[in-house]
Amino acid sequence: MRHISDKDLLMFLTGDISTKDYERISHHLKGCKKCRDALAEWQKIIRVTENYIEEDKKSIRIPEFTWVSQSWQQEEGHFSWLRYWLKPAIATAAVVVLTILGLLIFPQPQEENFAGYSNRIVLVDDYGYEVYEIDNEFFTYLEEAILNTICHDTILRNDILYSSSSSIAELVDLEVMQ
Amino acid sequence: MENDKLNQLFQDNYKKIFLLSLKMLKSEEDAEDATQDIFMKAFQNIEKFRYEAKFSTWLYRIALNHIYTMQKNKAKNYHYDLSQVANSQSSSTTPESVLREKELFSKLEELIDSLPRRQKEVFLLRYYAEFPFHKIAEICKRSVGAVKSSYFFAMQKIKNGLEKDRLLDF
Numbered sequence: 001m002r003h004i005s006d007k008d009l010l011m012f013l014t015g016d017i018s019t020k021d022y023e024r025i026s027h028h029l030k031g032c033k034k035c036r037d038a039l040a041e042w043q044k045i046i047r048v049t050e051n052y053i054e055e056d057k058k059s060i061r062i063p064e065f066t067w068v069s070q071s072w073q074q075e076e077g078h079f080s081w082l083r084y085w086l087k088p089a090i091a092t093a094a095v096v097v098l099t100i101l102g103l104l105i106f107p108q109p110q111e112e113n114f115a116g117y118s119n120r121i122v123l124v125d126d127y128g129y130e131v132y133e134i135d136n137e138f139f140t141y142l143e144e145a146i147l148n149t150i151c152h153d154t155i156l157r158n159d160i161l162y163s164s165s166s167s168i169a170e171l172v173d174l175e176v177m178q
Numbered sequence: 179m180e181n182d183k184l185n186q187l188f189q190d191n192y193k194k195i196f197l198l199s200l201k202m203l204k205s206e207e208d209a210e211d212a213t214q215d216i217f218m219k220a221f222q223n224i225e226k227f228r229y230e231a232k233f234s235t236w237l238y239r240i241a242l243n244h245i246y247t248m249q250k251n252k253a254k255n256y257h258y259d260l261s262q263v264a265n266s267q268s269s270s271t272t273p274e275s276v277l278r279e280k281e282l283f284s285k286l287e288e289l290i291d292s293l294p295r296r297q298k299e300v301f302l303l304r305y306y307a308e309f310p311f312h313k314i315a316e317i318c319k320r321s322v323g324a325v326k327s328s329y330f331f332a333m334q335k336i337k338n339g340l341e342k343d344r345l346l347d348f
Contacts, residue, residue, distance in 0.1 A: 045340065049333070
């Protein structure tokens with residue numbers, strides 16, 4: 001007859017065993033004194049261990065559970081402050097700083113910088129562009145000249161005149177602008 | 179997770195975490211520090227808790243990791259006063275049986291202390307945290323079978339130790 005292993009006897013006592021194994025072991029124990037004695041030994045060990053654990057737990061002084069709620073409130077206050085005031089402020093400041101840096105490092109296209117300046121004219125040719133300061137009166141003159149003349153490469157946008165040197169030379173004497 | 183609910187979960191597990199820390203670290207002072215650190219870690223990392231595991235499983239994983247880190251970092255020169263258990267009110271009545279019980283408890287303490295790490299972990303979670311094997315398996319990320327084996331080996335060592343010193347002959 002094959003006896004029940006110590007491990008199975010222990011599991012039988014702890015109750016962590018399948019119904020099938022429980023029935024098998026129970027059936028075996030009825031007819032096997034050796035296994036019953038072994039089971040009794042394990043029972044004794046478990047009882048002694050559990051008594052010890054129980055006494056040990058009683059003897060241990062458990063500190064009061066106060067620190068969690070205290071530190072909790074501190075943390076909560078800390079986090080609320082960060083969350084609702086400091087963090088958004090830092091984030092906003094960071095965005096502003098990054099925007100300024102971005103504008104400094106990557107300037108806007110030149111023509112955009114002239115938006116709104118009605119007294120300037122940008123002349124573009126194969127070598128690049130040049131900006132001329134002109135007075136309002138002269139600008140109005142050029143506007144009219146563009147409207148009345150077919151100049152395919154001269155445009156007026158956002159109060160800035162974009163033209164090639166040759167085209168504008170047809171309209172006015174450039175020396176006047178300089 | 180709501181603060182009140184979390185606070186309640188912490189309170190529910192506080193005693194067990196402290197006991198586990200004490201039995202592993204063998205120092206009341208260290209156990210108090212560890213318990214505090216464990217709950218602070220859990221609190222600070224609560225957003226990382228993903229509900230994939232049960233809260234207690236997650237918490238005890240943090241606890242074990244923290245305790246093992248503390249064990250590594252700290253010289254283990256303390257000794258948890260065995261007399262605390264031995265001097266506690268004994269269930270025995272006669273002077274002889276009281277003495278015998280003290281001797282038995284001292285030996286048990288010694289045997290539990292000398293268990294290998296995995297066996298000790300399972301033993302303490304089983305008896306001090308009062309977890310079933312499947313829960314211990316979740317916490318330790320091991321199979322239930324492996325956890326049961328560790329428990330069996332731990333109990334066998336205890337049994338052999340007590341039998342060797344004839345402390346069970348009563």
